Amino acid sequence: MLGSCLRSRISFRNPVGGIVIYYSKKNVEPIPEEQTAIWTCSSDSCSCWMRDDFSFQTEPVCPICNSVMSEDSRLLPVLKP
Secondary structure (H helix, E strand, C coil): CCCEEEEEEEEEECCCCCEEEEEEEEEECCCCEEEEEEEEECCCCCCCEEEHHHCCCCCCECCCCCCEEEEEEEEEECCCC
16 A cells, blocks of 8 residues: 555634534555664663664764764665755
8 A cells, every 4th residue: 555544634613603623534654663773871861762873983972861872773764865
């Protein structure tokens, strides 16, 4: 299936009187995802992570809690160049 369908129904009161109903149906394209190299914080109390492409250091430190970060991978949306 190329895309899924998103349906929305909006109703509100018309200032002149009565109720106006708007119904739309549009196709939503799926977002492509790929396995991406990331860095995750090693601290149990911190949930910080960053894409490897956005790291300027070979072994980054967590910007939130200053703990050591470890390499991992996640299924993330592909970023456009």
